[in-house]
Amino acid sequence: MTQIDLSTREARWRHFGSVDPIKGTKPTEKENMPDLQSSKKDFLFEIEHVGIKNLIYPVRIDDFQTVGNFEFSTSLNQDEKGINMSRIIESVEKHYDNGVNLDFESLKALLNTLQSVMFQNTASVDVDAKWFFNRYSPITKQKAVGHADVRYILSVNNSKVTRKSLGIKVPVTTLCPCSKEISEYSAHNQRGIITVLIDLDTEITLPSDYKDIVLDGMEANASSMLYPILKRTDEKAVTERAYENPRFVEDLIRLVAADLVELDWIKGFEIECRNEESIHQHDAFARLKYNK
Ligand SMILES: Nc1nc2c(ncn2[C@@H]2O[C@H](COP(=O)(O)OP(=O)(O)OP(=O)(O)O)[C@@H](O)[C@H]2O)c(=O)[nH]1
Numbered sequence: 001m002t003q004i005d006l007s008t009r010e011a012r013w014r015h016f017g018s019v020d021p022i023k024g025t026k027p028t029e030k031e032n033m034p035d036l037q038s039s040k041k042d043f044l045f046e047i048e049h050v051g052i053k054n055l056i057y058p059v060r061i062d063d064f065q066t067v068g069n070f071e072f073s074t075s076l077n078q079d080e081k082g083i084n085m086s087r088i089i090e091s092v093e094k095h096y097d098n099g100v101n102l103d104f105e106s107l108k109a110l111l112n113t114l115q116s117v118m119f120q121n122t123a124s125v126d127v128d129a130k131w132f133f134n135r136y137s138p139i140t141k142q143k144a145v146g147h148a149d150v151r152y153i154l155s156v157n158n159s160k161v162t163r164k165s166l167g168i169k170v171p172v173t174t175l176c177p178c179s180k181e182i183s184e185y186s187a188h189n190q191r192g193i194i195t196v197l198i199d200l201d202t203e204i205t206l207p208s209d210y211k212d213i214v215l216d217g218m219e220a221n222a223s224s225m226l227y228p229i230l231k232r233t234d235e236k237a238v239t240e241r242a243y244e245n246p247r248f249v250e251d252l253i254r255l256v257a258a259d260l261v262e263l264d265w266i267k268g269f270e271i272e273c274r275n276e277e278s279i280h281q282h283d284a285f286a287r288l289k290y291n292k
Contacts, residue, residue: 038081048122083118122157133212166198175242176188176248196271223242224238
């Protein structure tokens, strides 16, 4: 076998089939490239939302750094072919400081940047992230880090906020009331996953702990909330609390709704609880929607 010198990357690439680029005929300088997106004529329809989704970017929630999955969009007029999508991430970068702050004020500032660089009246963001927080065990008060999923949806039209929504998803324990009622002893319980999507009043200033208030409404109404650390005294308390507070999926969403309905900064909501049943292969669920 003839010996080929494969000591450089280039030599190895060639060896594996790489070839030189062809001498092209199209311009390579930006100023000479056609800007198709910016071409103007009648494109039949205006578009409500055009943008990017599944953009994974670092975010900050309270003291924790975490990861956001973003959808950003703007409107597009009938006479414009396309948006300049690279400007979306350029706008995100303008508001990036060791992560994008996940709160409504910071997202609004980001949307205002997007509106101005895109020359569009409306802009929207829909972002999901893991929300970490300190959680203390119920009796021994041992601290650990718990988490829920949080979602922010914000839309602006000119200087007006047209949609402001908060979503939270958290797992809890639900103990079956029927099983408790009919059995000589014990009761089956399961992991319930509660999801709320709340339509917030855009005119009312939110309390600083709005996320915690909603999370408390979701967890405190369950048979038990979940804890990262439980010592024996904690485990006894959690087990007995669940037995004392049995909940169907229907009970739980109604009790969460009763808490949310009292809050004047909430205009409406959708709540779902899905129980991963421990005595079935299927799940049980209940969902309700309420507008004040
Ligand atoms: N509008 C549009 N852009 C797309 C689509 N698919 C990919 N692109 C993006 O087109 C982008 C490049 O276009 P622009 O953002 O307009 O780049 P540019 O014209 O050099 O940017 P500006 O100098 O800000 O005008 C890339 O970021 C691609 O991701 C699509 O379906 N529609």
